[in-house]
Amino acid sequence: MKINLLRERLLASSMICGAAVAALAATPALAQQAEVQEIVVTGSRIPTPNLTSVSPVVAITAADIKAQGVTRVEDMINSLPQAFAAQGASISNGSNGTATVNLRGLGASRTLVLIDGRRVGPGNPSSATSPAVDLNFIPSALVERVDVLTGGASAVYGADAVAGVVNFIMKKDFEGVKIDAQWSTYQHSQHNDSIAAIVAAKAASSSQPGQFALPKDDVTDGQGEDITLTIGMNSADGKGNVTAYASYRKIEAILQGNRDFSACTLNSGATFSCGGSGTAYPARVGSYMVDGSTFRARTSNDVYNYGPSNYYQRPDERYSLGAFAHYQINDKVEAYGQLMFMDDRSVAQIAPGGIFAGTFTINCDNAFMTAAQQTQLCGANAGSSTATWTGTVARRNIEGGGRQSEFRHQSYRYVTGVRGDLAPNWNYDAYLEYSSTTYNSAQTGYFQTSRIKNALIARKNSSGQIVCQSVIDGSDSSCVPYNIFQEGQVTAAMLGYLEVPSYSTANSTERVASASLGGDLTPYGIKTPWAKDGLGVALGTEYREEHLDYKSDFVATAGLLNGAGGASPAIDAGFEVYELYGEVRVPLVQDKPFIKDLKAELGYRFSDYSYGVSTNAYKAGGDWTPFDGLRLRAGYQRSVRAPNLVELYGPQNVVLDGTTDPCAGLSASSSLVATCAKAFNLTTAQVLAIEKNPASQYNGLTGGNPDLQPETSDTYTLGFVATPNQIPGLNVSVDWFDIKVADYISNIGANTILSNCLSTLSSYYCSLVHRDSSGSLFLSSGGYVTDTTLNTGSLHTRGVDLAANYRTGLETFGLDGAGSVAVSFTGTWLDKLETQSLPGGPTVDCAGLYGAICSSLGGSTTPNPKWRHKFRVEWKTPFPMDLALAAQWRYIGGVDLDVTSKQAALNNSSAVYATDAKLGDRSYLDLTATFNVNKDYTFRVGVNNVLDKDPPLVGSSNCPTGSCNGNTYAQMYDTLGRYIFVGVSAGF
Numbered sequence: 009m010k011i012n013l014l015r016e017r018l019l020a021s022s023m024i025c026g027a028a029v030a031a032l033a034a035t036p037a038l039a040q041q042a043e044v045q046e047i048v049v050t051g052s053r054i055p056t057p058n059l060t061s062v063s064p065v066v067a068i069t070a071a072d073i074k075a076q077g078v079t080r081v082e083d084m085i086n087s088l089p090q091a092f093a094a095q096g097a098s099i100s101n102g103s104n105g106t107a108t109v110n111l112r113g114l115g116a117s118r119t120l121v122l123i124d125g126r127r128v129g130p131g132n133p134s135s136a137t138s139p140a141v142d143l144n145f146i147p148s149a150l151v152e153r154v155d156v157l158t159g160g161a162s163a164v165y166g167a168d169a170v171a172g173v174v175n176f177i178m179k180k181d182f183e184g185v186k187i188d189a190q191w192s193t194y195q196h197s198q199h200n201d202s203i204a205a206i207v208a209a210k211a212a213s214s215s216q217p218g219q220f221a222l223p224k225d226d227v228t229d230g231q232g233e234d235i236t237l238t239i240g241m242n243s244a245d246g247k248g249n250v251t252a253y254a255s256y257r258k259i260e261a262i263l264q265g266n267r268d269f270s271a272c273t274l275n276s277g278a279t280f281s282c283g284g285s286g287t288a289y290p291a292r293v294g295s296y297m298v299d300g301s302t303f304r305a306r307t308s309n310d311v312y313n314y315g316p317s318n319y320y321q322r323p324d325e326r327y328s329l330g331a332f333a334h335y336q337i338n339d340k341v342e343a344y345g346q347l348m349f350m351d352d353r354s355v356a357q358i359a360p361g362g363i364f365a366g367t368f369t370i371n372c373d374n375a376f377m378t379a380a381q382q383t384q385l386c387g388a389n390a391g392s393s394t395a396t397w398t399g400t401v402a403r404r405n406i407e408g409g410g411r412q413s414e415f416r417h418q419s420y421r422y423v424t425g426v427r428g429d430l431a432p433n434w435n436y437d438a439y440l441e442y443s444s445t446t447y448n449s450a451q452t453g454y455f456q457t458s459r460i461k462n463a464l465i466a467r468k469n470s471s472g473q474i475v476c477q478s479v480i481d482g483s484d485s486s487c488v489p490y491n492i493f494q495e496g497q498v499t500a501a502m503l504g505y506l507e508v509p510s511y512s513t514a515n516s517t518e519r520v521a522s523a524s525l526g527g528d529l530t531p532y533g534i535k536t537p538w539a540k541d542g543l544g545v546a547l548g549t550e551y552r553e554e555h556l557d558y559k560s561d562f563v564a565t566a567g568l569l570n571g572a573g574g575a576s577p578a579i580d581a582g583f584e585v586y587e588l589y590g591e592v593r594v595p596l597v598q599d600k601p602f603i604k605d606l607k608a609e610l611g612y613r614f615s616d617y618s619y620g621v622s623t624n625a626y627k628a629g630g631d632w633t634p635f636d637g638l639r640l641r642a643g644y645q646r647s648v649r650a651p652n653l654v655e656l657y658g659p660q661n662v663v664l665d666g667t668t669d670p671c672a673g674l675s676a677s678s679s680l681v682a683t684c685a686k687a688f689n690l691t692t693a694q695v696l697a698i699e700k701n702p703a704s705q706y707n708g709l710t711g712g713n714p715d716l717q718p719e720t721s722d723t724y725t726l727g728f729v730a731t732p733n734q735i736p737g738l739n740v741s742v743d744w745f746d747i748k749v750a751d752y753i754s755n756i757g758a759n760t761i762l763s764n765c766l767s768t769l770s771s772y773y774c775s776l777v778h779r780d781s782s783g784s785l786f787l788s789s790g791g792y793v794t795d796t797t798l799n800t801g802s803l804h805t806r807g808v809d810l811a812a813n814y815r816t817g818l819e820t821f822g823l824d825g826a827g828s829v830a831v832s833f834t835g836t837w838l839d840k841l842e843t844q845s846l847p848g849g850p851t852v853d854c855a856g857l858y859g860a861i862c863s864s865l866g867g868s869t870t871p872n873p874k875w876r877h878k879f880r881v882e883w884k885t886p887f888p889m890d891l892a893l894a895a896q897w898r899y900i901g902g903v904d905l906d907v908t909s910k911q912a913a914l915n916n917s918s919a920v921y922a923t924d925a926k927l928g929d930r931s932y933l934d935l936t937a938t939f940n941v942n943k944d945y946t947f948r949v950g951v952n953n954v955l956d957k958d959p960p961l962v963g964s965s966n967c968p969t970g971s972c973n974g975n976t977y978a979q980m981y982d983t984l985g986r987y988i989f990v991g992v993s994a995g996f
Contacts, residue, residue, distance in 0.1 A: 105415025115867025665708020
């Protein structure tokens with residue numbers, strides 16, 4: 009009933025707005041009518057040209073992007089101290105092929121991405137991950153500037169703007185032809201002698217030394233090329249413009265094996281050592297390893313070095329094109345439109361698949377086994393046609409190559425609307441927006457579990473040929489038996505039967521209809537007695553519809569792929585939301601002693617969702633300029649985030665989730681043995697038999713929850729902006745922020761559930777842990793931790809942003825004719841990054857920390873340094889060709905391992921390894937030069953990470969799958985060495 013009533017109101021208001029526009033469009037223009045201009049002020053819909061944002065906003069210009077040499081937008085965003093690394097090109101295992109932004113470490117789903125102040129649709133319609141915006145959709149060469157507003161903004165822009173807003177302002181009035189091209193590569197000199205020595209020692213002692221190879225001393229790889237053609241033309245009458253673009257980007261892959269510090273998967277310990285996965289080569293059968301054509305006892309050294317074949321940088325190929333157009337129909341109506349399209353392909357590669365450690369059955373008369381092997385395995389039943397052996401079998405498919413996931417995202421978005429002035433000081437904007445992303449994924453290199461079971465039962469038929477039992481009995485006539493009992497006997501036919509590709513496809517759509525009206529009430533005398541300017545207002549209505557349709561083939565839907573991380577059930581769901589909003593800017597006092605300007609800003613938005621919930625978002629802010637050169641600002645925002653479609657309707661299934669099982673691999677002397685026995689009702693012998701996963705990957709039952717309620721957040725900001733007249737060209741800002749998210753939508757985290765179970769023996773936590781018949785949480789899908797989506801506790805972050813900019817001619821310092829210098833600085837001090845997993849439960853503060861527990865909490869899966877900054881100096885020289893030189897210092901503070909904290913919720917019984925106790929800080933030096941040739945060509949050349957700094961390394965015990973890749977957090981640190989780029993812009 010409420011939805012229908014609101015729909016009728018919105019329809020009525022839209023019809024009235026449309027009628028007013030049509031009537032006024034036919035009216036002769038007023039002589040004093042101002043020309044319509046699009047003014048984008050991030051953080052407010054009141055488009056006043058001289059409005060200075062009450063909310064803190066960081067701006068990145070097109071020049072900044074080019075100076076950094078990046079072709080991936082996420083690389084520029086992630087370099088900001090306010091941003092935490094999210095999905096990107098350096099993630100392979102756990103990748104979905106996209107690039108996302110995570111402001112304040114509160115999660116990518118809590119950051120709203122806009123283009124010219126309008127919402128961008130979801131970029132990844134996968135049922136397994138949150139459908140955040142894919143930054144690959146943004147053509148970097150067309151970006152005029154990027155405004156990053158950190159802090160809630162739901163009252164202005166709607167749901168999802170909990171941590172803040174990233175607003176891409178695009179170039180829309182270009183005239184002429186411009187080609188921008190860039191080539192880039194990575195260059196690295198191997199200099200981590202300690203890790204190289206560890207790898208060499210492991211190769212010398214390994215039965216498979218070829219797995220532990222070191223890369224060549226100097227490598228140049230990961231080449232990238234990016235070219236964009238922009239064509240712009242004004243209309244003959246000067247009232248309109250069309251700006252069109254087409255771009256192509258290609259980036260080559262980089263393997264972890266191409267760097268010495270990732271040439272093996274590092275074990276945590278007193279010192280690093282080479283480790284790996286228990287799914288090794290040759291095959292493991294129970295407590296034995298195949299050795300030639302015999303069995304030998306399995307040892308702890310029988311692991312597979314899975315790291316080198318993983319991608320450090322995913323290959324990527326992207327085509328994009330689009331156009332921006334606007335035309336002034338008359339003084340009251342300007343029509344505009346945007347059309348954008350992207351086709352992006354990327355491949356994630358991880359180590360070869362095979363038979364991942366699980367329980368399988370082998371017949372005691374298996375025709376591939378020698379008599380000695382049959383005896384070792386089956387004892388007195390050796391050679392029996394009726395007896396079988398059942399136990400753990402594992403074998404790495406080194407013959408088949410790496411497991412690959414190919415992602416293709418085809419996205420398009422169009423906007424069409426009208427805007428203009430209804431009367432002096434009044435304006436309107438009404439538009440329709442449609443966006444769609446089609447997703448296709450193919451997984452290759454995986455074995456199908458049911459086929460493994462068939463292929464391990466091998467017998468001779470009546471003709472003496474070795475065939476599967478399923479061929480003999482007719483249950484699977486296509487079966488080819490798998491010879492894991494002798495090295496070097498795997499054939500193409502065997503792999504052809506076992507390897508089964510899997511495909512999935514999805515589509516997400518978003519439709520938006522919006523109409524807004526803004527005005528300045530000064531001519532009507534609506535103002536305070538102490539101000540010369542009147543109130544500014546903005547009113548609007550918005551409708552949004554989202555839909556997600558995800559399907560996969562039978563193999564993926566049923567979870568039949570061995571080592572694929574779990575099933576991928578289908579999802580087909582959507583919702584609608586109807587919204588009303590308003591803003592008002594109130595100049596309170598102006599031009600008084602110590603009150604040059606004092607204004608207040610208020611906003612409110614009501615949203616009604618079709619699945620039965622409604623939300624209220626509002627804001628209040630103030631801005632005080634006591635005198636020229638100093639402005640004080642403060643704000644409060646109540647923001648909301650309604651659950652997305654994956655969180656609501658994502659199917660529940662067992663996938664990889666946790667990174668640790670504290671009860672696995674214990675010795676008899678461990679104090680945890682008794683605790684584990686009591687927590688899970690096991691005997692001491694059963695606890696001691698629980699196997700540890702060398703790859704630190706464990707199962708969790710994850711999925712959506714249709715009963716979720718929206719999150720709410722409260723954001724407080726307080727700061728100042730100083731532009732002292734005594735120092736022309738200098739501006740300094742300091743802003744304190746405090747953001748708390750209540751009822752935040754998340755899973756608790758498998759690691760947290762296990763930790764809380766053992767520390768408290770709470771029946772709530774311990775009942776969520778389901779061990780299989782062997783006590784394991786990874787050997788079969790029957791062992792898992794229930795970790796479905798809930799409205800849990802709270803997130804809280806607090807800190808201070810600092811920014812400073814200074815530009816001056818060097819004659820200021822007595823250096824006449826020496827050019828000019830520009831200095832910029834931005835830094836963030838992180839005071840708190842707290843997570844309360846459940847209401848009333850303990851609060852964990854991960855500021856200054858990293859590790860498996862902190863990675864499983866809240867929105868940040870990467871290290872959380874207390875301090876980060878960027879400092880850049882540019883010298884525009886007096887030399888010919890307008891030569892400009894720039895240097896940049898990027899700093900990331902050190903972090904401590906979470907379990908070393910004195911916090912009770914973190915300082916648990918987990919082992920503290922010296923290798924992982926701290927990740928050191930990192931400083932990176934970037935150098936750039938730009939110069940012009942004949943005024944038509946602008947060249948740029950640069951090197952980022954000039955000193956070729958290696959990233960801080962961490963062992964597998966504290967390196968969670970996804971965010972941690974190749975013994976480090978590759979999306980956060982400069983991992984690949986020097987980034988060298990050469991670019992040119994040619995205008996005609």
